[in-house]
Amino acid sequence: MTRPPARLLRALLATCLLVLLPGCATAEPDPLVVLGPWTGKEGEAFEEALRSLDDGTGREYTYEGTRSLRETLLSQMEADDPPDVAILNSIGELTEYARRDRLRPLVGEAADRAYPPWAPALLVDSRARRYWVPLKIDLKSLVWSGKDAPRDDPEWCVGLASQATSGWPGTDWIEDILLHQEGPEFYESWATGRRDWRDPAxxxxxxxxxxxxxxxxxxxxxxxxxxxxxGESGTGGPRGLLDSPGFDCTHEHQSAFVRYLYAGDEVRVEPAARYLGGRPEYADAYEVAGDMAAVFSDDPGAQELVERLSGRAGRQRWRAEADPAVRPLFPDTADHPPGPAADPVERRIHELLTEDARTLCFDASDVMPPALRDAFHRAVLEFFRHPSQSRLDTLLGQLETVRLRMDEDYRGDRSFRPPEDICASPGG
Incomplete structure (x- = not known):
C-alpha cells in the first residue's frame, strides 16, 4: 500500500479538526510551496516578491531555495510530495517531467506568456501544450574583460567547476561557437537531437x-x-575569475548573471561573436538561458501564482526587491528598461537584447535530456584535460551513442514529442 503524500495528510487532518471543533467553519489552506534555484541575495529578493504577492488572495507562499535543485525535486517526487511550483533552468528536465505526467499544462494568461525560445510547445497526445513560463532570463553570448584590457589576443579565464553541474561553462563555449559558425538552424537541429555528434561541424x-x-x-x-x-574568494566573498590572483587572464566567456561579481564601472562586456571565429551573418545570434516556472500540483492556487509571478506587477515587485547586481532580466525585456540607477553593464546587456539581437537560441545542453546533458558536461571536462584528436573521436562517439539511445526512447513513445523550436526572434 502506498503512503498518502504529506500535503494530503495535512488536508485530511484539517478536515478532521473541523468535525471535532465546534464553531470552525473553514480551514485555512496550506501555504503553496515554491522550489527554486536562488539562494543568498537572489533568494531573499524573490522571497520578498512572493511575500508581497500575498495581498488578498487568501494564500501564503513558502519558498525553498537550493543549489541542488534537481536532487531535491527528485527526492520530493519520489516521496510523492512535490512542490506546488518549481522553477528550473532545464528544458530537458521539464520535458521529461511533462512526459511522465508530473506537470500540469498552463492555463490562462500564464500560457500566453510562454514566450519562445524559453517555452516551446510540447506535443502530447497530438495536442500542442505549454507547460512552463519563463520568469527570469540570462544572455549568454558575452565576453567580459577589464576596461583597460586589450581587445585582441585575449588570455582566457576558465573555471569549469561548479556545485551542481561541473563542466557547463565549457559546454557554453562549444554551444556558442557552434551557433556562430553554423547558424541557428544547424544549432537548433543539433541541440534537439537531430544531428550526429560526429558531424564535422x-x-x-x-x-x-x-x-x-x-x-x-x-x-x-x-x-x-x-x-x-x-573564482577565488577574498574578504568580501567571490571576486570573479578576472580579479582572482590565481588566474593570469584578461577575458572571460560567461553569461550575464556574473555581473554580481564585478563592479559595473570596472568591466567591459561585449558580444562574444567577434572572438569565436564565426561567420558575420550570424553575429546577431545570441545564446540565452532562463529560469522557468512549472506547476506540479492540482491546486488552482499554483496556476494563479505562476500567472501572477509572470505578470507585469509580479515582475515589478521582484525587480524592486533585488539589489542592482542581481536585478533580474525578463523575457519581454523591451517592456522592462533599466531604471535610472542601472550601471553601464546592465544598460549594455539590455541594449544587446533589445537592439542588437535578431535571433535568440536557448542553451543547448539545457535542452538535451538529462542523461545526454550530463554526458556532454563530462566530455567537456575530459577534452579540456586531454585535448587530443584521438580523445575527441572517442568522446564524440560516446555522445552519439547516448543521443541514439535517447532518440530511440522518444521514437518508441508515439504519444509525445520533445520540443524542436528553441530559436526565435527576441519578440517571439
Whole structure:
C-alpha cells in the first residue's frame, strides 16, 4: 500500500479538526510551496516578491531555495510530495517531467506568456501544450574583460567547476561557437537531437575551443578544473575569475548573471561573436538561458501564482526587491528598461537584447535530456584535460551513442514529442 503524500495528510487532518471543533467553519489552506534555484541575495529578493504577492488572495507562499535543485525535486517526487511550483533552468528536465505526467499544462494568461525560445510547445497526445513560463532570463553570448584590457589576443579565464553541474561553462563555449559558425538552424537541429555528434561541424566547434584557449600547463588545467566561475574568494566573498590572483587572464566567456561579481564601472562586456571565429551573418545570434516556472500540483492556487509571478506587477515587485547586481532580466525585456540607477553593464546587456539581437537560441545542453546533458558536461571536462584528436573521436562517439539511445526512447513513445523550436526572434 502506498503512503498518502504529506500535503494530503495535512488536508485530511484539517478536515478532521473541523468535525471535532465546534464553531470552525473553514480551514485555512496550506501555504503553496515554491522550489527554486536562488539562494543568498537572489533568494531573499524573490522571497520578498512572493511575500508581497500575498495581498488578498487568501494564500501564503513558502519558498525553498537550493543549489541542488534537481536532487531535491527528485527526492520530493519520489516521496510523492512535490512542490506546488518549481522553477528550473532545464528544458530537458521539464520535458521529461511533462512526459511522465508530473506537470500540469498552463492555463490562462500564464500560457500566453510562454514566450519562445524559453517555452516551446510540447506535443502530447497530438495536442500542442505549454507547460512552463519563463520568469527570469540570462544572455549568454558575452565576453567580459577589464576596461583597460586589450581587445585582441585575449588570455582566457576558465573555471569549469561548479556545485551542481561541473563542466557547463565549457559546454557554453562549444554551444556558442557552434551557433556562430553554423547558424541557428544547424544549432537548433543539433541541440534537439537531430544531428550526429560526429558531424564535422560539431567537431570543428570543439577544436576551435581548444585552439582559442591555447596551450595550457598541467597546473593551469588542474586549476581550471577545480575552480568555479566565481573564482577565488577574498574578504568580501567571490571576486570573479578576472580579479582572482590565481588566474593570469584578461577575458572571460560567461553569461550575464556574473555581473554580481564585478563592479559595473570596472568591466567591459561585449558580444562574444567577434572572438569565436564565426561567420558575420550570424553575429546577431545570441545564446540565452532562463529560469522557468512549472506547476506540479492540482491546486488552482499554483496556476494563479505562476500567472501572477509572470505578470507585469509580479515582475515589478521582484525587480524592486533585488539589489542592482542581481536585478533580474525578463523575457519581454523591451517592456522592462533599466531604471535610472542601472550601471553601464546592465544598460549594455539590455541594449544587446533589445537592439542588437535578431535571433535568440536557448542553451543547448539545457535542452538535451538529462542523461545526454550530463554526458556532454563530462566530455567537456575530459577534452579540456586531454585535448587530443584521438580523445575527441572517442568522446564524440560516446555522445552519439547516448543521443541514439535517447532518440530511440522518444521514437518508441508515439504519444509525445520533445520540443524542436528553441530559436526565435527576441519578440517571439
Amino acid at each position: 560539431v567537431r570543428r566547434a570543439w577544436t576551435t575551443w581548444s585552439r582559442l584557449l591555447g596551450d595550457r600547463t598541467p597546473a593551469s588545467v588542474q586549476h581550471s578544473l577545480t575552480t568555479s566561475y566565481e
